[in-house]
Every structure is written in structure tokens, then in C-alpha cells.
Amino acid sequence: MSDDVMAEIHRDYLFNLILKGERDDGRAFDEFRDITIETGVAGMAEGSALVTLGDTQILVGIKIQPGEPFPDTPDVGVIITNTELIPMASPDYEAGPPRETAIEIARVVDRGIRESKAIDLEKLCMVKGEKVWIIFIDIHVLNNGGNIIDAASIGSIAALLSTTLPAERYGLGEDSPLPVRDIPVAVTAIEFGGELLLDPSLEEGKLAGTVYTVITNSDGSISGMQKSGAEPLTIDQVMRVVEMAGTAAAKIREKFLEV
Amino acid sequence: MDDSSIPLPEGQGITNDTAGNTADNNATNDSDTFVLPGDFIGTTEEFRAGAQTYEKTGGVYAAITGTVRVNTARRLVSVIPCTDTPPVLERGDVVIGQIVGLRDSLAMVTIAGAKGVVDREIPNVGSAVVHVSNVKRAYVKDIAHEFGIFDILKAKIIDLNNMRLDTSEPEMGVMKALCSNCRTAMVRHDSKLKCPECGRIETRKLATGYGTGII
Amino acid sequence: MSEKPEHFIVDGKRLDGRSVDELRPIKIELSPLDRADGSCYLEWGRNKIMAAVYGPRELHPRHRQNMTKAVVQYRYNMAAFSVDDRIRPGHSRRSIEISKVGRDAFEYVVFTKFFPKTAVDIFIEVLQADAGTRTAGINAASLALADAGIPMRGLVSACAVGKVDGEIVLDLMKEEDNFGEADVPIAMTAGGKITHLQMDGNLTKEEFYEALKLAKIGCDKVYKLQRQALIEKYNGEYAENGEDAMPQARIGDADE
Numbered sequence: 001m002s003d004d005v006m007a008e009i010h011r012d013y014l015f016n017l018i019l020k021g022e023r024d025d026g027r028a029f030d031e032f033r034d035i036t037i038e039t040g041v042a043g044m045a046e047g048s049a050l051v052t053l054g055d056t057q058i059l060v061g062i063k064i065q066p067g068e069p070f071p072d073t074p075d076v077g078v079i080i081t082n083t084e085l086i087p088m089a090s091p092d093y094e095a096g097p098p099r100e101t102a103i104e105i106a107r108v109v110d111r112g113i114r115e116s117k118a119i120d121l122e123k124l125c126m127v128k129g130e131k132v133w134i135i136f137i138d139i140h141v142l143n144n145g146g147n148i149i150d151a152a153s154i155g156s157i158a159a160l161l162s163t164t165l166p167a168e169r170y171g172l173g174e175d176s177p178l179p180v181r182d183i184p185v186a187v188t189a190i191e192f193g194g195e196l197l198l199d200p201s202l203e204e205g206k207l208a209g210t211v212y213t214v215i216t217n218s219d220g221s222i223s224g225m226q227k228s229g230a231e232p233l234t235i236d237q238v239m240r241v242v243e244m245a246g247t248a249a250a251k252i253r254e255k256f257l258e259v
Numbered sequence: 260m261d262d263s264s265i266p267l268p269e270g271q272g273i274t275n276d277t278a279g280n281t282a283d284n285n286a287t288n289d290s291d292t293f294v295l296p297g298d299f300i301g302t303t304e305e306f307r308a309g310a311q312t313y314e315k316t317g318g319v320y321a322a323i324t325g326t327v328r329v330n331t332a333r334r335l336v337s338v339i340p341c342t343d344t345p346p347v348l349e350r351g352d353v354v355i356g357q358i359v360g361l362r363d364s365l366a367m368v369t370i371a372g373a374k375g376v377v378d379r380e381i382p383n384v385g386s387a388v389v390h391v392s393n394v395k396r397a398y399v400k401d402i403a404h405e406f407g408i409f410d411i412l413k414a415k416i417i418d419l420n421n422m423r424l425d426t427s428e429p430e431m432g433v434m435k436a437l438c439s440n441c442r443t444a445m446v447r448h449d450s451k452l453k454c455p456e457c458g459r460i461e462t463r464k465l466a467t468g469y470g471t472g473i474i
Numbered sequence: 475m476s477e478k479p480e481h482f483i484v485d486g487k488r489l490d491g492r493s494v495d496e497l498r499p500i501k502i503e504l505s506p507l508d509r510a511d512g513s514c515y516l517e518w519g520r521n522k523i524m525a526a527v528y529g530p531r532e533l534h535p536r537h538r539q540n541m542t543k544a545v546v547q548y549r550y551n552m553a554a555f556s557v558d559d560r561i562r563p564g565h566s567r568r569s570i571e572i573s574k575v576g577r578d579a580f581e582y583v584v585f586t587k588f589f590p591k592t593a594v595d596i597f598i599e600v601l602q603a604d605a606g607t608r609t610a611g612i613n614a615a616s617l618a619l620a621d622a623g624i625p626m627r628g629l630v631s632a633c634a635v636g637k638v639d640g641e642i643v644l645d646l647m648k649e650e651d652n653f654g655e656a657d658v659p660i661a662m663t664a665g666g667k668i669t670h671l672q673m674d675g676n677l678t679k680e681e682f683y684e685a686l687k688l689a690k691i692g693c694d695k696v697y698k699l700q701r702q703a704l705i706e707k708y709n710g711e712y713a714e715n716g717e718d719a720m721p722q723a724r725i726g727d728a729d730e
Binding site for chain 3: 293295296297311313315320322323324325340341342343344345378379380382383
Binding site for chain 3: 041042043044045048055057059061062063065082084086087088089090091095096097098136138140142143144145
């Protein structure tokens with residue numbers, strides 16, 4: 001309630017800035033905040049990455065264990081993605097089972113990884129119909145500074161790239177790196193005051209009527225999208241975000257070469 | 260720990276500061292004594308416990324992390340925080356609130372935040388009132404000409420106990436108002452407000468920063 | 475899972491090379507999170523713990539509000555990937571118990587009477603678990619509370635003591651925790667007021683008293699590190715030369 005009133009006032013402030021072509025933190029409309037990626041931070045996990053995107057901090061951990069495949073896909077491995085919006089990360093988050101926002105984030109990230117075929121799931125089948133590797137991607141949001149979805153997407157693929165298949169632990173042969181073939185990157189935009197802004201900060205995200213995420217791959221193809229929020233987008237706006245997302249994702253992908 | 264206390268260096272620390280000064284010294288000294296919660300500051304014979312300190316078994320102790328301030332005249336010690344602390348409203352503070360009720364001579368306001376308080380909840384902040392005599396410097400015949408329900412106000416605290424606010428200064432007053440006809444945010448038009456949707460004109464005690472979002 | 479070693483102590487050295495009264499290395503970072511009102515990241519051996527504090531803030535639901543004081547809430551949670559076998563996210567009976575006694579460890583030190591009707595929320599996230607996550611969590615929480623500027627009687631410091639190979643040892647590592655004869659996590663104020671005490675295993679009365687003495691030594695060591703971290707963060711002027719260069723009041727707390 002009180003938060004809403006302060007947000008109302010802040011909306012005017014940000015709106016006036018956007019009319020002048022500015023953002024609160026001095027960024028250009030298509031500019032991301034600083035990104036850092038650190039892998040191997042969670043030592044009990046088979047792979048992990050701590051990602052910061054501006055003030056947002058997300059730790060992604062990968063656990064892998066053998067298990068049964070789904071009956072309709074007996075010859076491929078399984079990916080299970082889960083997001084925890086823990087109450088530590090924001091005064092707005094409550095303890096308890098994941099709410100719709102957490103589930104939406106997990107599913108969008110999951111879609112990007114799955115549909116890009118970044119993970120060669122066929123290689124994760126050990127015995128058809130009986131035994132495959134199950135990959136758990138757990139997205140642990142530590143500090144919500146806005147645009148969780150892009151940070152979660154970057155963190156997930158960075159963690160997967162650092163993951164080892166723990167075959168020795170289960171007496172299933174030698175450990176090997178998880179086969180990762182592509183780097184899908186989610187890029188999120190908001191529409192505010194008629195302008196499109198990439199990588200919304202926390203405040204910008206709160207004011208946006210609509211958040212639009214586009215996940216692109218190394219070859220420029222698209223492997224996932226999500227429009228979230230009540231405000232409509234024009235066809236032109238959607239096309240512009242697709243263009244902006246491809247360019248921004250290519251820049252972000254370069255970050256992975258530094259890790 | 261019990262027996263690991265470090266002796267005060269010569270000429271420094273709170274005990275020595277005051278030992279040489281008598282009560283005729285009126286000054287308030289910010290000493291450079293840095294303390295953590297639980298640190299012993301002095302005895303209750305020397306001092307009374309002021310802000311962010313507490314008394315226990317004859318001693319005055321720090322309750323937070325900061326530096327010691329001594330008011331030698333009043334024999335009062337307090338700790339000036341070095342950390343962020345839970346915000347506390349004081350007389351003269353500028354607050355943002357929403358009008359939730361209008362009476363003949365009063366506007367009821369729910370306080371939402373305060374100038375200078377960023378990203379931290381103000382504990383136990385609740386409702387406040389603006390009396391008709393504190394709306395503006397000129398005579399107000401009808402408070403409904405100055406405020407509307409759900410308006411967002413910027414106001415100054417003039418009485419903390421009864422939580423009374425004042426909007427008579429030019430920077431104080433309505434920061435954002437919705438059209439009473441169609442609930443669209445109204446736009447400033449000279450000294451009045453105009454609804455960009457339905458064209459309705461309304462009057463308010465406007466803050467100079469109406470519509471800017473600058474607190 | 476590793477197997478039980480034949481000996482835990484050889485020539486006075488433990489499996490990781492420590493002596494019986496030695497702590498694992500501790501690393502502390504204050505205020506790593508900007509949303510929380512106070513926060514602390516703490517590494518203790520291979521444990522990685524994040525603690526955050528929010529409040530005092532409005533407590534929901536209202537019927538849980540106390541008209542005379544703040545309610546301290548403590549949530550201990552393990553990340554799914556913090557242990558060898560992935561754990562399902564959400565509360566377990568274990569995490570609920572640890573949260574409960576964690577809250578108890580702080581109710582005495584926080585000046586709750588200054589903030590009636592509110593909640594002081596303490597959140598502990600175990601990102602990587604070795605042994606002793608609950609005591610590591612308490613140490614991090616204590617610093618996060620100080621970082622949030624919440625008035626307190628003093629810091630709380632915690633460590634575990636236990637028994638392996640018939641000897642009382644400080645700060646159990648994983649193998650000692652899993653296969654040892656006793657585990658006693660303890661938290662206390664600098665003045666020695668015990669705010670948290672659990673015991674699991676088998677000890678004679680004499681062994682327990684010895685363990686208690688060793689726990690005090692361990693908590694003192696932890697307390698010094700907590701002090702140092704706060705000084706380095708908030709009193710940079712003196713941090714370079716260490717605490718000794720600082721003009722200062724007597725350390726300790728009111729409960730001596």
C-alpha cells in the first residue's frame with residue numbers, strides 16, 4: 001500500500017526523465033547494466049554461477065542425478081528448472097511455495113534452454129526407457145534489483161557450461177563435462193511512456209505495464225518469448241524489441257568468453 | 260569478553276575525556292571512540308544513558324555500531340550510528356502521504372514514506388492529519404477546494420505526538436491528483452489542474468513540484 | 475558419502491590438520507545485499523552462508539503483532555544445491571526446528587521493546603553446506619542485525635564443540651559431525667550468556683563441562699572476528715592498524 005504511493009510519485013519522476021530521453025541511472029534505452037559472471041561458487045553443486053546484473057544477484061546451482069525418463073520421451077534426459085524468490089531477496093517476497101511469478105520465470109528460462117537445444121539431451125540417455133540423467137537447475141535469487149529473468153537466464157546457461165556429469169559418484173563411468181552446444185540469452189524490455197527500455201531496473205520494472213522477453217541463440221534464431229503484463233504492445237514495438245534483443249544478446253554472449 | 264577488555268590508551272577514550280572536564284563545559288563532544296553493540300561506555304555514576312545506549316548493572320553500554328557522543332553539561336552519552344538504522348520520523352521531516360478521508364476541518368493522511376528515507380520501511384508509521392488552518396497561508400473556506408480524496412501529498416510534520424502535518428509552504432501540497440470524474444492523473448494548468456481526458460478543471464493546494472515526482 | 479575414518483586425531487592433528495581447539499578459517503563480508511536492511515556473507519570452512527535482516531517492519535498477519543514489542547522471526551533455509559544430494563526446496567522438519575531455536579538465540583539480545591507491533595525478520599540461506607551451518611547462520615545473522623543498525627545488547631557468537639576419538643574438539647568438520655560421538659552447537663553473548671544450546675550424542679558430565687569451556691573459547695575467537703569485520707566496514711580509519719590502534723571503550727557486554 002505505502003509502497004504503491006511512493007511508486008506512483010516515482011512514476012512521474014521516471015516519466016519526466018524518459019521524455020528527456022534519459023534513465024535514472026544514466027543508461028541509454030537499449031543499454032544493459034553491468035554484468036558479472038562467476039562460476040563454481042557453490043561447491044556441492046555439479047555446476048554453479050553467481051550472476052550480478054546491476055544490483056540484482058542470482059545464484060544458480062545445477063544438481064544432476066540418474067533417474068527414469070518421462071514415458072513420452074524415453075530416450076532423452078530430463079531438465080527440471082525451479083526458481084526460488086526467497087524473502088531475503090526483496091521485501092515483497094514471502095516465504096512459502098513458489099507463486100506464479102517464480103513459476104513464470106522458471107518456465108521462461110527452461111523454455112530458452114530446452115528449445116535452443118543448448119543441452120544435447122540425447123547424450124543424457126543411458127538406457128532407453130530406464131535410465132537417463134536428470135538435470136536440476138535451481139535459480140536462487142539473492143537480491144532483486146530488477147530484471148530477474150535475464151539474470152536467471154544468463155546464470156542458468158553459465159552454470160550449465162561449468163557443469164560436470166557426476167558419473168563416478170553413481171558408479172556410471174567417468175565424469176565428463178555436460179555437453180552444451182549453444183548460449184541462449186534472454187533479453188527483456190519494458191514499454192514505458194511510449195519508449196522501449198531494455199534491462200529494466202527494479203523501479204522501472206515496477207512501473208511497466210508490460211514486460212516482454214525474447215530469448216535468442218548464437219545464430220540469431222529465437223527460442224522463447226514471453227509477454228507478461230496487462231498493457232498491450234503494438235506490432236511495431238514487438239518487432240523493435242526482437243531486433244534490440246538480438247543485438248543485446250550478442251553482446252552479452254561475449255561475456256561468456258571471459259569466464 | 261570478560262577479561263579481554265583493552266585498556267584505554269592514554270588521553271583517549273571516553274572516560275579520560277570527561278575526567279578532565281567539569282560540568283561547566285557546555286559543549287557536546289563527538290569523541291572518536293568507536294563502539295559496537297554491547298561495548299561498555301562508562302558507569303552510571305559518570306553518565307546517563309542517551310540515544311542508542313542502554314544501562315545495565317551500573318554501566319552504560321552501546322546498543323548499535325557507531326561513535327560516542329558526550330554531552331558533558333547534561334552528563335548524557337549517546338552513540339551516533341555508523342550503520343544504517345531504522346528510520347525515525349521527527350518534527351520538521353517532509354513526508355509523502357495519501358489522503359484517505361476528508362472532514363470539515365481535517366484531511367486524514369496515510370503516510371507512505373519520507374524524504375531521505377530510501378528503501379527502508381519506517382516502523383509503526385501510520386496516519387496523520389492536516390488541519391484546515393495548516394493547509395495554506397491564506398484562509399481556507401472549504402478544505403474540499405484544496406484536497407481531494409486519494410491525492411498524494413507532500414507535507415511537513417509540525418507535531419509528532421498527534422502526527423499533524425502542514426502544507427502551507429510552497430513546496431508542500433498536492434503532488435499528484437486524480438480527476439474526480441474519470442480517475443485520470445490531472446495535469447497542472449497555471450494554478451489549477453486539468454484532466455487530459457475529460458477536460459474537467461479542479462483546484463488544489465498544489466506543491467511546486469506537482470507532477471515532477473521529485474520529493 | 476565418505477566412510478568413517480579409523481582415527482580422527484593423529485599426533486594431535488585432526489583430519490584437516492587442525493588442533494583440537496582450532497576453528498576452521500572464517501571469512502566475513504558485510505552488506506553484500508542492497509535490498510535487505512542489513513546483510514552478511516560468511517564462509518566458515520566450506521560453509522557458505524548468506525544472512526539478511528529486514529525491519530523493524532509491519533508484521534502480517536496482524537493477529538501475530540505484539541502490542542509491547544517486536545516479534546523476531548528467523549528463517550533458516552538450505553539452497554537445493556547446497557548439499558551432495560539435491561534437497562527439495564521449502565521447509566523440512568529440520569529447517570523448521572533450526573529456525574525456531576535460531577529465533578530463540580536472538581530474542582534476548584534484540585531490544586524488541588523499542589519497536590512494538592513490528593517484525594524483525596532474519597533470513598539465513600545456506601548456499602554451500604559443510605558442517606555447522608546453524609552456528610555459521612547465527613554468526614552471520616548477528617552481524618546482519620548489527621549491519622541493519624538494530625539496537626542490541628551485544629553480538630551473539632556461535633560455534634560447535636564435539637567429541638571424536640574420546641577427545642573434546644572445537645568446530646566439528648563434516649566427518650567429525652557425521653561419525654563423532656557428540657555434537658554440541660552453542661551460541662553466547664560476549665559476556666557468556668548462552669542463547670542457544672543443543673546437544674546430540676553421548677558425553678559424561680565431566681566431558682560436557684569441558685566442552686562448555688572449549689565452546690566459550692571458540693565463541694570468543696568468533697566474537698573477535700565479528701568485531702574485526704564491523705570495525706573494518708564501519709571504522710575504516712582504524713581498520714588498517716587493527717583494533718589495537720583504536721581509541722576505544724571496553725569491549726564486552728553488560729552481562730559480565
